[in-house]
Amino acid sequence: MLKSLLVTALIWCFVGLGTALAADNQILAEVRFSGATSVERNAGVWVDGQYVGYLDELKGDKQILLLPGKHEIAVRQAGYKDFSDESVLEPGQVVMLKVRLVKDATLPMPKETAELKISVKPGRAAVFIDGRFLGHADEFNGMGRGLLVTPDTHRVRIALPGYQTFETEVTVRPNQKLKIETELVKGSITEAGPMISQK
Numbered sequence: 001m002l003k004s005l006l007v008t009a010l011i012w013c014f015v016g017l018g019t020a021l022a023a024d025n026q027i028l029a030e031v032r033f034s035g036a037t038s039v040e041r042n043a044g045v046w047v048d049g050q051y052v053g054y055l056d057e058l059k060g061d062k063q064i065l066l067l068p069g070k071h072e073i074a075v076r077q078a079g080y081k082d083f084s085d086e087s088v089l090e091p092g093q094v095v096m097l098k099v100r101l102v103k104d105a106t107l108p109m110p111k112e113t114a115e116l117k118i119s120v121k122p123g124r125a126a127v128f129i130d131g132r133f134l135g136h137a138d139e140f141n142g143m144g145r146g147l148l149v150t151p152d153t154h155r156v157r158i159a160l161p162g163y164q165t166f167e168t169e170v171t172v173r174p175n176q177k178l179k180i181e182t183e184l185v186k187g188s189i190t191e192a193g194p195m196i197s198q199k
Contacts, residue, residue, distance in 0.1 A: 026091060026092045027067075027068070027091050027092065028065040028066060028067060028068075028091070028092075029065070029066050029067075029068055029089035029090060029091065029092065029093040029094070029095065030063060030064065030065055030066075030093070030094045030095070031047075031064040031066060031071075031073065031089075031095050031097060032058075032059070032063070032064075032094065032095065032096045032097070033045070033055045033058055033075075033096075033097050033099055034096060034097070034098045034099065035055050035056070035099045035100075036098075036099075036100060039077055039080065039101055040055060040075070040077070040099045040100065040101055041054075041055050041056035042054055042055070042056065042077065042135060042136070042139055043055050043075045043076060043077035043080075043083075043099065043101060043135075044075070044076050044077070044126055044133050044135065044136065045058060045064075045073065045074070045075050046072075046073070046074040046075075046076070047064060047066065047071060047072070047073055048071055048072055049072070050161065051126045051133075051159065051160070051161065052064065052161070053124055053136075054124065054135075054136045055075060055099060057124060066089055067089075068089050068090055068091045068093075069088065069089060070086065070087070070088050070089075071086070071087060071089060072084065072085075072086050073085045073086075073087070073097065075097075075099050075101065076133050077101055077135065078132070078133070078134040078135055079103060079104060079107060080101040080102060080103055080104055081101065081102050081103075081104045083099050083100070083101055085097055110148075110150045112150070112151055112174040112175070113148040113149065113150065113151070113174070113175075114148070114149055114150070114151050114172035114173060114174060114175065114176040114177070114178065115146040115147065115148055115149075115176070115177045115178070116129075116140065116146060116147040116149055116156075116170070116172070116178050116179070116180060117140060117141055117145070117146045117147075117177070117178070117179040117180070118137050118140040118141055118147065118156075118158070118179075118180050119137070119141045119179065119180070119181040119182075120137035120141075120158050120166075120180075120181070120182055120183070120184065121182075121183040121184065122137075122160060122163075122184065123136065123137045123138035123141070124136050124137070124138065124160065125137045125158050125159060125160040125163070125184055126158070126159050126160060127139075127140065127147070127156070127157075127158055128155075128156070128157040128158070128159070129147070129149060129154050129155070129156055130154055130155050131155070131157075134147060135147075137158060146177070149172060151172055151173050151174045151176070152171070152172070153169060153170070153171040154169070154170055154171075154172070155167070155168075155169055156168050156169070156170060156180060158182065158184065160184060162186065162187070162188075163184035163185060163186055163187055164184060164185045164186075164187040165184075166182045166184055168180065
């Protein structure tokens with residue numbers, strides 16, 4: 001009797017949990033995002049200091065469901081000032097955050113640049129150069145897409161929760177084009193390490 005109850009409970013957890021969470025949720029709070037331009041839609045999203053993906057993908061099976069309580073949400077894009085929100089979420093609450101990023105005019109433009117192309121699977125992984133979040137990998141791969149960096153030695157880190165972090169160091173010269181290719185290895189979320197971006 002106890003065994004059949006346990007099996008029934010496990011089946012409900014695995015089969016019905018997704019539907020229960022997405023539908024009439026009474027416990028978790030949901031955070032939805034709205035971005036006016038491609039700058040916002042391609043910006044990285046952090047919840048309580050952890051990178052969770054880029055704004056435009058955080059819906060459907062990648063929706064943000066959080067336990068009730070206080071949460072810090074940050075949206076970042078290279079060349080723009082961070083958008084941040086600190087909210088106390090209530091059980092069953094649905095919050096819509098309208099994200100508007102403002103260009104950061106204090107960042108100096110380099111006189112010389114080099115180009116990095118980044119080909120990573122999965123393409124939604126976050127790309128950090130010298131500890132600073134610059135976007136997700138798909139933004140820097142393909143025709144006419146690349147990441148402009150100053151000629152120098154740079155630390156490149158590519159990370160995504162649930163995968164082992166990839167790290168390398170590259171040295172680029174003026175006008176040089178360089179491509180980094182990798183496939184992230186599945187691993188524990190603890191192996192990804194912290195993904196808090198420098199501001």
